Amino acid sequence: MSMSDNKSFFSVKNIHAYYGESYIVQGVSFDVAEGEIVALLGRNGAGKTTTLKTLARALDPKLRSGEIYLGGVALHKMKAHEAAQAGVQLVPEDRRIIPGLTVEENLIIAQVAPNKGWEIDRIYEHFPRLAERRKQDATSMSGGEQQMLAVARALAREVKLLLLDEPYEGLAPIIVHEIEAILQEVKKLGITTIIVEQNAVAALKLADSAIILDTGEVAFRGTAKEVLDNKELREEYLAI
Amino acid sequence: MNYLFLQVLTGLQISALYMLIALGLTLIFGTLGVVNFAHGALFMLGAYFAVVISDAFGFSVALVSVPILLFIVGIILERGLIRFFYERSHTDQILVTFGLAIVIGEVLKTIYGANNLPFAKPSWGSGIVKLHEYLPFLEGFVAYPKWRLILVVVSFSTVAALFLLLQFTRFGLIVRAGMRDSQMLAFLGVNITRRFTIVFGIGAVIAAIAGLFGGPITQVEPELGMKLLIPSFLVVVVGGMGSLPGAVLASLLFGMALSFTAKYAEIQQIIIYLLAVVILLVRPRGLMGKKGLME
Ligand SMILES: Nc1ncnc2c1ncn2[C@@H]1O[C@H](COP(=O)(O)OP(=O)(O)O)[C@@H](O)[C@H]1O
Ligand SMILES: [Mg+2]
Numbered sequence: 001m002s003m004s005d006n007k008s009f010f011s012v013k014n015i016h017a018y019y020g021e022s023y024i025v026q027g028v029s030f031d032v033a034e035g036e037i038v039a040l041l042g043r044n045g046a047g048k049t050t051t052l053k054t055l056a057r058a059l060d061p062k063l064r065s066g067e068i069y070l071g072g073v074a075l076h077k078m079k080a081h082e083a084a085q086a087g088v089q090l091v092p093e094d095r096r097i098i099p100g101l102t103v104e105e106n107l108i109i110a111q112v113a114p115n116k117g118w119e120i121d122r123i124y125e126h127f128p129r130l131a132e133r134r135k136q137d138a139t140s141m142s143g144g145e146q147q148m149l150a151v152a153r154a155l156a157r158e159v160k161l162l163l164l165d166e167p168y169e170g171l172a173p174i175i176v177h178e179i180e181a182i183l184q185e186v187k188k189l190g191i192t193t194i195i196v197e198q199n200a201v202a203a204l205k206l207a208d209s210a211i212i213l214d215t216g217e218v219a220f221r222g223t224a225k226e227v228l229d230n231k232e233l234r235e236e237y238l239a240i
Numbered sequence: 241m242n243y244l245f246l247q248v249l250t251g252l253q254i255s256a257l258y259m260l261i262a263l264g265l266t267l268i269f270g271t272l273g274v275v276n277f278a279h280g281a282l283f284m285l286g287a288y289f290a291v292v293i294s295d296a297f298g299f300s301v302a303l304v305s306v307p308i309l310l311f312i313v314g315i316i317l318e319r320g321l322i323r324f325f326y327e328r329s330h331t332d333q334i335l336v337t338f339g340l341a342i343v344i345g346e347v348l349k350t351i352y353g354a355n356n357l358p359f360a361k362p363s364w365g366s367g368i369v370k371l372h373e374y375l376p377f378l379e380g381f382v383a384y385p386k387w388r389l390i391l392v393v394v395s396f397s398t399v400a401a402l403f404l405l406l407q408f409t410r411f412g413l414i415v416r417a418g419m420r421d422s423q424m425l426a427f428l429g430v431n432i433t434r435r436f437t438i439v440f441g442i443g444a445v446i447a448a449i450a451g452l453f454g455g456p457i458t459q460v461e462p463e464l465g466m467k468l469l470i471p472s473f474l475v476v477v478v479g480g481m482g483s484l485p486g487a488v489l490a491s492l493l494f495g496m497a498l499s500f501t502a503k504y505a506e507i508q509q510i511i512i513y514l515l516a517v518v519i520l521l522v523r524p525r526g527l528m529g530k531k532g533l534m535e
Contacts, residue, residue: 056427084429096424098417109417112410113429157429 008069009034010161010192015066015076017054024050024061026216034071037193039203039224041238042213048196049093051213052163055194056090057083070161085114087160093169093196095150097138104134106149107156115158123152126185144175151182162186162193168202176202200238204228212237242378247499253388255495256395257458260450261472262479262487263399264443270419270482271439274322274333280469281341282444286310286451287460288348291359299362307448314444318437341465349462357460361387365456391453398449399488402442406484415439419482471512478516480529489527 008031017025024047032038040048050061055068057080068075075083084090098106107120107130124131127148133141138149147167154162167183168176176199183206187193197203204210204224212220212227214237220227227233234240265279289309294302321340325333368383375382406412418425418432425432458464475494479486494512501508519527 058423058427080423080426081429081431084427090427092424092427096421096427098424099420101413101417101420105413105417108410109413109425109430110428112414113431153428 007031007033009071011069013067015054015068016064017050017061018064019061024216025054028218030211030218030221032192034192035190036209037187037195037207039207039210040194040196040213041200041203041210043237046213047216048213049165052090052165052196056080056088056163081113087158088163089154089157089159090163091150091154091165091167093165095146097146097149099139101138102135103130103138103149106138106153110153110156117157117159118155120156123156127152144171144178147171147179148182151186159191162191164193164195166196166198168197168199200240242382245378249384251496251499252392254498255491256392257450257454257468258472258475258494259488259491260395260398260446261468262475262491263402263484264446265472266476266479266482266484266487268440268443271415271436272326274325275330277334277337277469278340278344279447280465280472281344282310282447283450283468284348284465285313285344286448287455287464288352290452290455291357291460303452306452307445310444310448311441314441315437318440345462345465354462359456359460361456365390387456391457394449394453398446474512474516478519478526480526483528483530486526486528
């Protein structure tokens with residue numbers, strides 16, 4: 001790994017991304033250490049989702065310039081499916097469970113392309129609710145269960161970088177606790193993770209460090225504790 | 241009883257060809273999101289290949305080679321032209337595929353002339369079937385052209401094969417998933433574009449089957465593609481853009497409507513358009529259309 005050491009296992013260098021002509025991600029740079037969990041925070045519309053999609057190499061938004069390296073591998077030269085094969089796993093904000101497919105089919109589809117992560121049996125051991133519903137149309141499950149499936153689907157693949165976009169969004173508090181517990185388990189696996197959350201307090205509980213985005217630019221990069229201790233920062237960007 | 245049975249059979253036979261063409265159209269629309277107005281031309285190309293090859297080498301050689309040829313033509317078209325239009329508007333897609341259809345039609349006209357090429361059925365498919373010998377509920381003498389029965393059987397077998405492929409194979413699972421959310425599949429590492437190229441090829445193979453078995457019935461001439469495209473496109477819209485069961489259902493409906501109005505030529509000429517208007521007024525997305533497609 002000539003291009004990376006542990007401190008910059010995942011490295012984002014001055015990326016600029018556009019939806020058509022709308023300039024959204026305006027020169028974002030940051031490094032993430034291997035195994036680090038980063039909370040990516042900021043107001044609604046700050047560009048968090050756009051950043052994650054850019055990192056996962058979606059066609060839209062279009063990355064016009066900048067570089068992205070994961071373990072020394074140049075993601076910015078890849079398409080979405082190639083980045084996924086290189087170990088990037090996006091759990092999108094609307095979960096994107098495939099309609100018309102069963103729970104099990106949603107997991108199988110995650111293992112069509114290399115590289116495989118957890119075996120499906122192992123997933124069922126850790127997510128008994130999904131095992132019970134394996135033959136059920138996945139989109140007929142509750143929001144919490146669909147979020148579980150979205151996380152499980154990512155684990156069905158080899159994950160070097162996990163991108164979680166608002167995993168608690170739209171879930172009742174009791175369900176949020178359940179998903180939090182799952183993410184705490186995932187944290188023990190030591191997977192490098194970027195978590196976007198409106199619920200900054202919940203995200204910072206999980207995270208080691210934080211990035212605050214403001215209109216497509218990095219306004220802050222530091223530890224989770226620094227954010228929680230800094231009243232001005234919280235008021236200006238997070239409204240907490 | 242005889243009358244009803246024969247009308248239904250004729251209805252099935254009319255649906256058979258629409259079904260094959262509509263199936264290919266809707267398969268390509270549902271996966272690639274492309275309104276392929278060249279699909280009728282692919283069918284016509286299939287029919288021309290079938291005539292020429294079966295004249296030279298016999299129908300069985302055509303039966304094997306025409307689907308392979310059309311698969312290759314389909315792949316080349318998708319990779320060489322159609323794929324550049326995925327991100328463009330439906331209007332652009334219609335323009336380019338319509339243009340392609342005209343080019344294919346003109347090329348065929350230049351080579352083979354504007355007249356109908358006679359398509360000789362193979363000997364095993366000629367003649368009639370005495371249906372009353374097999375179906376005791378029919379009274380008296382009831383015969384039906386054998387080739388038309390073969391067309392019905394081939395058409396429904398093709399539909400069944402496509403459903404089995406999509407429902408029970410891994411390839412089918414990937415394609416079905418891709419029809420619903422191709423971007424998410426890419427996020428899961430799946431090169432969905434490659435699968436969709438194959439789907440375009442399969443659509444062309446279905447057009448080849450339609451050409452092989454429909455050709456002897458429709459006449460093989462350079463206007464053939466357009467003649468069948470319009471009603472087939474209507475079938476797709478009425479069935480619901482991108483819905484395969486919808487396409488099957490709508491083609492059956494059209495076939496029956498055309499068969500049962502055969503006595504009244506004036507009504508028969510407009511019946512499918514009338515049906516289309518009524519159905520689309522009541523169900524703007526078609527019989528089995530899903531939200532989000534073509535909107
Ligand atoms: N598909 C899109 N096309 C055009 N603009 C978009 C699209 N999605 C989001 N935007 C715009 O990009 C900006 C950032 O959005 P987003 O990344 O979703 O913010 P966040 O996730 O931080 O709430 C917003 O101004 C939003 O309106
Ligand atoms: Mg967002």
